[in-house]
Structures are given as C-alpha cells and as structure tokens.
Amino acid sequence: MAGVVLKEVCKxxxxxxxxxxxxxxxxxxxxMCLLGPSGCGKSSSLRMIAGLEQVTSGEIFxxxxxxxxxxxxxxxxxxxxxxxxxxxxxSVRDNISFPxxxxxxxxxxxDKKVAEVAEMLDxxxxxxxxxxxxxxxxxxxxxxxxxxVREPEVFLMDEPISHLDAQLRARMRSELKRLQxxxxxxxxxxTHDQTEAMALADKIAIMNLGAxxxxxxxxxxFDYPTNEFVAGFIGEPPMNFLDCTAVRENxxxxxxxxxxxxxxxxDLKKSMEERVVPSEVRVGIRPTDVRLSEVSEPxxxxxxxxxxxxxxxxxxxxxKLGNELFRVESANDIKLRPGEMIGLxxxxxxxxxxxxxxxxxxx
Amino acid sequence: xxxxxxxxxxxxxxxxxxxxxxxxxxDCxxxxxFCLLGPSGAGKTTIxxxxxxxxxxxxxxIYIDDRLVNDIRxxxxxxxxxxxxxxxxxxxTVYGNMASPYTSAIRKxxxxxxxxxxxxxxxxxxxxxxxxxARYPKxxxxxxxxxxxxxxxxxxxPSVFLLDEPISHLDAKLRHNMRTELxxxxxxxxxxxxxxxxxxxxxxxxxxxIAVIDRGQIQQIGTPDDVFEKPANEFVASFMGEPPMNLFDGVLxxxxxxxxxxxxxxxxxxxxxxxxxLEQKIPHGExxxxxxxxxxxxxxxxxxxxxxxxxxxxxxxxGRYAIVTARVNGLLLKVKTRGQLKITEGESxxxxxxxxxxxxxxTKIRTSITIW
Numbered sequence: 058m059a060g061v062v063l064k065e066v067c068k069x070x071x072x073x074x075x076x077x078x079x080x081x082x083x084x085x086x087x088x089m090c091l092l093g094p095s096g097c098g099k100s101s102s103l104r105m106i107a108g109l110e111q112v113t114s115g116e117i118f119x120x121x122x123x124x125x126x127x128x129x130x131x132x133x134x135x136x137x138x139x140x141x142x143x144x145x146x147x148s149v150r151d152n153i154s155f156p157x158x159x160x161x162x163x164x165x166x167x168d169k170k171v172a173e174v175a176e177m178l179d180x181x182x183x184x185x186x187x188x189x190x191x192x193x194x195x196x197x198x199x200x201x202x203x204x205x206v207r208e209p210e211v212f213l214m215d216e217p218i219s220h221l222d223a224q225l226r227a228r229m230r231s232e233l234k235r236l237q238x239x240x241x242x243x244x245x246x247x248t249h250d251q252t253e254a255m256a257l258a259d260k261i262a263i264m265n266l267g268a269x270x271x272x273x274x275x276x277x278x279f280d281y282p283t284n285e286f287v288a289g290f291i292g293e294p295p296m297n298f299l300d301c302t303a304v305r306e307n308x309x310x311x312x313x314x315x316x317x318x319x320x321x322x323x324d325l326k327k328s329m330e331e332r333v334v335p336s337e338v339r340v341g342i343r344p345t346d347v348r349l350s351e352v353s354e355p356x357x358x359x360x361x362x363x364x365x366x367x368x369x370x371x372x373x374x375x376x377k378l379g380n381e382l383f384r385v386e387s388a389n390d391i392k393l394r395p396g397e398m399i400g401l402x403x404x405x406x407x408x409x410x411x412x413x414x415x416x417x418x419x420x
Numbered sequence: 421x422x423x424x425x426x427x428x429x430x431x432x433x434x435x436x437x438x439x440x441x442x443x444x445x446x447d448c449x450x451x452x453x454f455c456l457l458g459p460s461g462a463g464k465t466t467i468x469x470x471x472x473x474x475x476x477x478x479x480x481x482i483y484i485d486d487r488l489v490n491d492i493r494x495x496x497x498x499x500x501x502x503x504x505x506x507x508x509x510x511x512x513t514v515y516g517n518m519a520s521p522y523t524s525a526i527r528k529x530x531x532x533x534x535x536x537x538x539x540x541x542x543x544x545x546x547x548x549x550x551x552x553x554a555r556y557p558k559x560x561x562x563x564x565x566x567x568x569x570x571x572x573x574x575x576x577x578p579s580v581f582l583l584d585e586p587i588s589h590l591d592a593k594l595r596h597n598m599r600t601e602l603x604x605x606x607x608x609x610x611x612x613x614x615x616x617x618x619x620x621x622x623x624x625x626x627x628x629x630i631a632v633i634d635r636g637q638i639q640q641i642g643t644p645d646d647v648f649e650k651p652a653n654e655f656v657a658s659f660m661g662e663p664p665m666n667l668f669d670g671v672l673x674x675x676x677x678x679x680x681x682x683x684x685x686x687x688x689x690x691x692x693x694x695x696x697x698l699e700q701k702i703p704h705g706e707x708x709x710x711x712x713x714x715x716x717x718x719x720x721x722x723x724x725x726x727x728x729x730x731x732x733x734x735x736x737x738x739g740r741y742a743i744v745t746a747r748v749n750g751l752l753l754k755v756k757t758r759g760q761l762k763i764t765e766g767e768s769x770x771x772x773x774x775x776x777x778x779x780x781x782x783t784k785i786r787t788s789i790t791i792w
Contacts, residue, residue, distance in 0.1 A: 094591060095591075222459055222460070222618065223618075223619070223620075223662065224658070224659075224664050227662070227663050227664070227743075227754075230736070231733070231734040231736065231743070231745045231754075234734050234736065235733060235734050235745075238734075238765060249591070250592070251592075252738060255736070255737060255738045255739060256736035256737070256738060256743065257736070275737050275738075275739075276737065279739045289593070290593075291739070292739050293592070293738075293739075294596060295592075295593055295596065343739075343740070345739075345740045363600075363604065364600055364603050364604050364607070366599065366600065366603065366624075366625035366626070367624050367625055367644050367645070368621060368624060368625060369621070369624055369644075369648045369660065369661055369662075370661075370712070370714045370756075373625065375600050382600070384600075395607065
C-alpha cells in the first residue's frame with residue numbers, strides 16, 4: 058500500500074511541453090482521477106508514474122521510494138490500459154496466472170490466488186475459455202484480474218472502459234469502484250469523461266494544456282470550480298457562460314448584459330469589497346440551476362425558446378438570450394414550442410462568476 | 421400508394437452467411453427526423469447504404485418519394501449522405517465546397533451559374549454560415565465544418581439526408597452543441613433526415629421517429645416517447661435510458677387472495693387490478709420484470725410493507741444527482757437519485773418501487789406484457 062507523489066514533474070517531447078510543473082499528492086488507498094481533454098498531459102503523467110516514459114525533470118515517489126530511475130517492473134505497480142494486451146490463444150486462467158508464474162509462485166499458491174480474483178470479478182463462468190472468444194466486458198475483466206493478482210501498491214489505469222458500449226461501460230464503472238474499495242489499493246485513473254471521474258474518484262485532478270487546473274473531491278470541483286475551464290468541463294450538460302459587466306449602483310452590485318440585468322450574488326459583492334475586481338466578467342450558470350417562469354414574472358430573464366431536446370426522464374431546453382444560446386434542464390411536463398418566450402430564474406446562490414481576462418473564479 | 425419520403429419494404433441483405441439486415445420495413449415521412457438506433461453491428465450503416473444505392477439488396481423494395489429506386493443508380497436517387505468525416509476539400513473555400521456538386525458537366529448544363537449562386541447563398545443562410553463562405557476549411561471550427569459539409573450536401577436539394585453517426589467522434593461539449601444545431605437545422609430546412617446512431621440519448625433528443633434495431637432486425641418503431649415509455653420488448657427496454665432499466669426474474673403468486681410478486685426473495689404486494697391482469701398473461705407465474713432507476717426511491721427507514729431492505733453496494737455522485745447501486749439478496753439494482761441524500765457504501769437502506777412503473781416481459785420470448 059502506498060501513495061503517489063509528483064513533485065514539479067515536467068515532460069517535454071522535443072519543444073512541446075506536454076506536462077508542466079505537475080505537483081500532485083495521491084494518498085494511500087485513494088482513487089485519484091486524472092481528468093482532462095485529449096492532449097492535456099494526463100496520459101503522459103500516468104506513463105511517467107508507470108515508468109514507461111522518463112520525466113524531463115521532477116520527482117516521482119511511490120510510497121516512500123523515489124522511483125525515477127526504476128523500470129516499470131520494479132515499481133510495484135500494475136497497469137490496465139485500453140488495449141488489453143492479453144494472450145488471445147491462452148485461457149483466461151493462464152493469462153491471469155502469467156505474472157505469478159514469472160514470480161515463481163507455486164502451483165497451489167497460483168490456483169488459490171486465481172480463484173480469489175475470479176470470484177471477486179465474477180469470472181468463474183469463463184475462467185477456462187480462450188481469451189479470443191470473449192466479449193469486450195469479459196476481456197476487460199481479465200485485464201483487471203491480471204493486474205489484481207500482482208497485488209501492486211498502485212493500480213494505474215488509462216481509459217480502461219471508454220471503448221465499451223454505453224451499458225457495459227456503466228456496469229464496469231460501478232464494478233471498478235467497488236473493487237477498488239474492497240482491495241483498498243491506491244488507484245490512479247486517466248479519463249477524458251467527466252461523468253466517469255465524478256462517479257469513481259475520491260479526488261479529481263483536472264488538467265488542461267499540460268497544467269494542473271484544480272485538485273479536489275468531485276463535490277468540491279463541481280460546486281467550487283477555481284476557473285472557467287474547470288467549471289465548463291465538469292457537469293453534464295455543461296455550464297452556460299454569459300458575458301456580463303459588473304456594475305455598482307449605490308450599495309448594490311448588478312450583473313448586466315445586453316439581454317438582462319440581475320442583482321449579483323452576495324459572495325461576489327463581498328469579493329468586490331475585499332479586492333479590486335474587473336468589471337468584465339463571465340457568469341456561469343448550470344442548466345440544473347435555473348427555474349422556468351412566465352415572462353411576466355418579476356426578476357426573471359426574458360428568453361426565446363430555440364429547441365427542445367427530450368431526454369427520457371426530463372428535457373433540455375435551449376433558449377436564446379440575445380445572440381447567445383443557453384441550456385436549461387427541465388422536467389418532462391413542460392409544454393413549449395420554438396419561438397415562444399419564457400422567463401428564466403437562475404438560482405442566485407449557485408451562480409459562478411469568472412474574470413473575463415484571467416478565467417479565475419471571483420467568488 | 422406510397423407516401424412522399426422514404427419507404428423501405430422487407431429488405432434483406434446478407435454478407436456471405438451473415439444476415440446483416442433481416443426483413444426490415446419502415447416509412448420515413450417527408451420532412452421527418454428518423455433515427456436508426458442500435459448497437460454497433462446492428463445493421464444501421466448497411467441500411468443507409470441500401471437506401472443510398474451503394475449496397476444492393478437480396479430482396480425487398482426501396483421507395484423514395486413514390487419512386488421505386490431499386491434499379492436506380494445512387495447519383496440519380498436524390499439522396500445526400502453525410503458520414504463521420506466531413507471530407508471538405510481543403511483547397512476550396514466554403515463557397516467552393518458548396519459549389520462542387522455543380523461542377524460536373526451534367527449539372528453545369530442543367531443549372532445556370534446564377535441559379536447555383538442563389539441556391540448556395542440560400543442554403544448557407546439557412547445554416548447560418550453565410551459569413552463563412554470565403555473561408556477555407558482550416559479556418560473553421562468543428563461545428564462550422566459540420567455546417568459547411570451539410571451545406572455542400574444540401575445544395576443538391578436532396579429528398580432525404582442520410583447521416584451515419586456524424587458527431588460521435590466529437591468531444592462531449594462539441595457533440596452537445598452539434599446535437600442542438602442539427603435538430604435546429606432540420607427544423608429550419610425541412611428535409612427528411614435518416615440518422616444512424618448507437619447513442620440512445622442522441623436518438624431521443626433529436627428524432628421524430630426511432631427504429632430500434634438489433635442484429636439486423638427491427639425491434640420497435642415509434643416516437644421517442646413510445647420507445648422509452650412503452651418498450652415492445654426487453655431489448656428495447658434495456659437499451660433506452662441511462663442508466664439502463666433494471667431487469668430481473670420474478671414469480672407472480674397469490675397468498676391470502678393478495679397478488680404478490682416475488683423478486684430476490686422479497687414479496688412485493690401488487691395492486692389487486694394489476695395482479696389480476698397479470699395473472700391472465702402469466703398463467704405459470706414466472707415473469708421478467710423491470711423498473712427504471714428513476715422509479716425507485718431510497719429511504720433510510722421503511723415506508724410500508726413494500727419497502728425492500730437493501731445494502732448500498734456502490735455510490736456514484738454526479739453533481740446534482742447520483743447513481744446508487746443497491747444489493748437486495750444478491751440482486752444488484754441501480755437507482756438514480758436527485759438531491760443531496762447522504763449515502764455511504766455498506767449502509768442499510770430501504771427501496772420503494774413505484775409499482776405503477778413496473779414493466780413485465782415474457783420469460784421466453786422477452787416481449788412486453790406490461791399493461792399500459
């Protein structure tokens with residue numbers, strides 16, 4: 058059991074700075090997700106932790122050990138990647154046993170371990186089948202089983218379920234979470250899918266363009282994003298953003314745009330009293346944090362219905378605010394048509410405000 | 421008499437011994453947004469290629485706007501195709517790309533340059549790209565490229581647009597925006613769309629009509645509401661919805677004149693009318709039952725005798741809602757909860773099913789026997 062620590066880790070590919078000054082502390086037993094769009098540096102970071110890539114500079118610790126100069130096999134890690142790298146002509150059992158045979162475990166030791174892991178991953182039905190005949194979900198479980206038997210200090214996973222079809226993916230996701238809890242093994246998991254990260258992680262490290270943007274629990278990242286990038290990346294449907302000017306009028310602070318004017322949330326006003334705050338801001342509102350009302354209702358923002366997209370257990374209403382499109386999540390029983398006018402009432406205390414120039418949160 | 425739009429009648433297609441398309445029939449009325457929804461390998465792309473004329477059928481007929489088109493070449497069929505890669509000509513501007521269908525000799529003789537220019541500008545305006553006509557593809561965003569590609573296909577004024585997973589390769593945010601855009605475009609231009617996707621959410625949010633397909637066979641055709649609320653069989657029931665519907669075995673029996681549904685060693689007392697109606701359909705008592713994750717409530721204490729004791733297996737928080745997997749005697753059920761209920765793994769809870777939202781399927785043939 059061990060945590061993983063990255064100190065000022067950098068990776069350059071030629072002149073491209075793929076990972077810049079990455080500092081991260083993953084506690085022992087924690088499920089840490091590295092989340093971000095493609096090219097953000099998450100996979101490069103994982104590969105450096107694994108020892109598949111050399112760091113350009115910086116230090117990586119697994120447990121108390123500085124592992125920079127250790128090859129992957131000496132780092133006491135186990136990897137699960139998108140491509141399984143299984144032996145198709147061998148049985149599931151033989152694939153799982155392989156790492157243990159290399160370590161010269163005895164036959165009975167191996168059998169016992171394989172039985173334990175097969176039980177954990179519900180694989181008894183196909184333990185003696187050849188890998189090449191298996192379905193995707195089964196192959197992925199074999200891949201995980203093979204990592205499990207090695208009893209590593211850390212699991213490293215790179216998008217292990219992103220290629221599975223939607224239903225299987227959702228099922229495997231809960232299984233992975235359950236498994237990690239049961240084994241208590243530290244896990245560093247790379248994904249571009251924010252739903253996956255939110256569902257699985259104890260902590261999420263969200264990255265963009267090689268740099269760490271924010272680290273926190275799913276709740277922290279969701280409710281208190283430190284910048285516009287994080288706010289827009291986490292949450293489905295994504296957060297809406299509107300350009301506004303913060304205008305002071307007597308004691309009050311207003312957020313003003315061509316299409317509306319609203320009293321700012323208390324926190325922003327407090328921020329503005331404590332420090333100089335730019336007047337050009339970006340207001341962020343989640344589609345779930347807006348109520349619909351009649352246009353005539355006071356304090357509501359007037360908008361035109363653009364499209365209605367049913368979702369099964371609700372719908373997404375896209376409205377036009379001036380030239381900008383804005384999404385609202387709503388219940389099924391709303392009867393509206395494109396072109397109709399409605400009122401929007403954002404939940405004041407759930408509004409996010411970012412500096413237009415820096416993107417940083419102003420709350 | 422065939423209606424305007426597309427009609428496909430009893431089409432069959434084999435690749436060697438594999439039956440890729442088995443006796444598929446459907447109508448896409450003129451102007452409708454019709455979705456072919458199914459997992460990969462279901463036959464959606466094959467069906468689109470058959471409509472386009474790029475693949476031949478072993479048997480069956482294809483009608484486009486009242487015309488039987490089986491023996492008509494793709495170029496003469498009045499369809500436009502849009503597949504995953506836009507394939508815009510990088511050396512031509514948006515205008516040049518949109519004019520390219522008219523550069524062939526045949527078309528040149530049929531249409532005057534003024535007509536072509538007018539059409540291009542009209543289509544560009546309907547797609548809101550009239551200011552981008554002078555730009556080159558590399559100067560366009562993903563969404564703009566999408567519109568330009570659509571524009572190039574639309575200038576031919578096709579009767580029907582065939583789209584094969586056109587946005588599945590885009591990142592989540594762009595995909596979202598493009599979904600809204602495609603729906604809007606369809607509303608604005610009114611051309612029939614036949615759209616293939618494996619993504620049920622995409623289908624529900626965009627389509628007027630959905631044909632759910634599995635292994636070459638149509639499972640159900642209906643509005644998004646139909647296929648979601650009234651799935652015709654277990655496949656459709658479990659394919660629609662995220663997370664998918666919970667499905668499990670049940671035994672219907674009677675005790676003290678009360679209808680009971682036994683699931684995972686727990687007896688649910690059913691409303692009397694429901695029990696009576698089900699009894700008629702399941703004389704031997706065994707049934708497949710289903711309930712959607714949104715129709716189960718989690719409570720920290722039992723509400724009534726139908727509250728099922730369960731243990732929390734996994735808790736997945738997703739912002740404003742959460743997916744909870746609960747275990748009832750070995751059966752795993754997924755629950756979608758709204759709000760901030762604090763739930764921890766291993767905790768004992770009680771599950772309340774909305775009994776009016778239970779679905780029932782025949783154990784052998786898996787068709788729905790739910791009473792609507």
